[in-house]
Amino acid sequence: MKTSERLLARLREIDLDLPEGTRLVRVYPSPAMRTEGSWTWTALGPGGRDLRIGSQHSMATLLGAEMLLAEPVRSGVVDTDIDVVPARPCRQCATATETACRICRGPFCQTCFTDHHHEGYGTPAEPDW
Incomplete structure (x- = not known):
């Protein structure tokens, strides 16, 4: 099973509303963007629709975390993104x-x-x- 598939299963365990056909896609930010906190992966729904879920932490880091926390992040006037971060109980x-x-x-x-x-x-x- 691929890392992205295992993380997708774990995201469903924390009650994120992910439709069937969702896939996690690696994003390749520039080094400058990386230090600004840009995402390293994002979730795409059926047909490539952006679900506005992602993280600046790598998929492997999140898989190794004790717990995951999905935090809403305001990205504009109307839009809200979901940032997935490692957490402790x-x-x-x-x-x-x-x-x-x-x-x-x-x-x-x-x-x-x-x-x-x-x-x-x-x-x-x-x-x-």
Whole structure:
């Protein structure tokens, strides 16, 4: 099974609405565009219709990630793209997240982070000595 086919199956697992006949196509950005965060692949639907789903991360990187997160990215006045990024599971509820505690480096979602064991700007809630 090709890398693109395995990633397509994984994208369907995170409930992205991908019609039958969707294929993932490699995009070859220039080095300057690459540093600006341009996509390395995009999803094309039946008939070559652009589904506005892609990522600046390679397909292999996304396949190796613990979890995937599909983030809406505003690309214009009306259009919204979906950017697929690697994520880690939240320590408390296991949902996908990209944030981490600045003290313990643990991954947390926004909801669980508010109840996390640190308070203030980096001050532990309880002394650790």
